[in-house]
Amino acid sequence: MTDGSSSGGGGNVVNNALFGAPNKNLQNATIVSAENFGYTVNCPPVAVRPGTEEFKVLAPGKPDPITGAGPPVVYQVAITDTARECFKAPGGGVTVKLGIKGRVASGPAGKAQTVNVPVRVVVMEGRDKVLKSELHRIAVPLQAPELAADFTKIDESIVVPISEGNTDFHIYVGLDDKATPAKQRRS
Incomplete structure (x- = not known):
């Protein structure tokens, strides 16, 4: 039985089919959002x-x-x-x-x-x-x-x-x- 993930650490097969395989260049990237700056605007x-x-x-x-x-x-x-x-x-x-x-x-x-x-x-x-x-x-x-x-x-x-x-x-x-x-x- 398989959990749907590839053996090479490429993520979920269904997720990859819908959204593409994970980009290895972005694995350690910082996501920039308002929360990163300590405030949000309501x-x-x-x-x-x-x-x-x-x-x-x-x-x-x-x-x-x-x-x-x-x-x-x-x-x-x-x-x-x-x-x-x-x-x-x-x-x-x-x-x-x-x-x-x-x-x-x-x-x-x-x-x-x-x-x-x-x-x-x-x-x-x-x-x-x-x-x-x-x-x-x-x-x-x-x-x-x-x-x-x-x-x-x-x-x-x-x-x-x-x-x-x-x-x-x-x-x-x-x-x-x-x-x-x-x-x-x-x-």
Whole structure:
């Protein structure tokens, strides 16, 4: 019976088949990681605030008196993904590189235009202390024939005074439809 390892010290046969045989030149190498330097950087969590992940802009007008159908959609905006990366800040704390991805799509009343998407980033300490609240306007051109486009926003201005194991900080993102003119917002 065999244990799956080769007689020459080449490691597990299945492991070698999947990942390749061990490199003998790296057997005594030092693996470099944050742990080797005595610190790790904890990233605060990022979440999209419920209710702010999308909104629609409607054409002016009133509901159809016969069908009750509302005015048609001019365009709608949605956040589709977020990501973050953290680094130890030179003056202490943590610098957060935040990425936000979304999409704008025209509706039945849509046309070629540039939409200014209002994305808000809020950094909180605990549940009630706002450290930062910033509104970013992202110009998204909608061009024929698709009349839809993706957008991204990278924010590298977030610094939190966070230390190892500290989970008191949270980052929230969302579409601030209150920054859209009231007459155009969803009903």
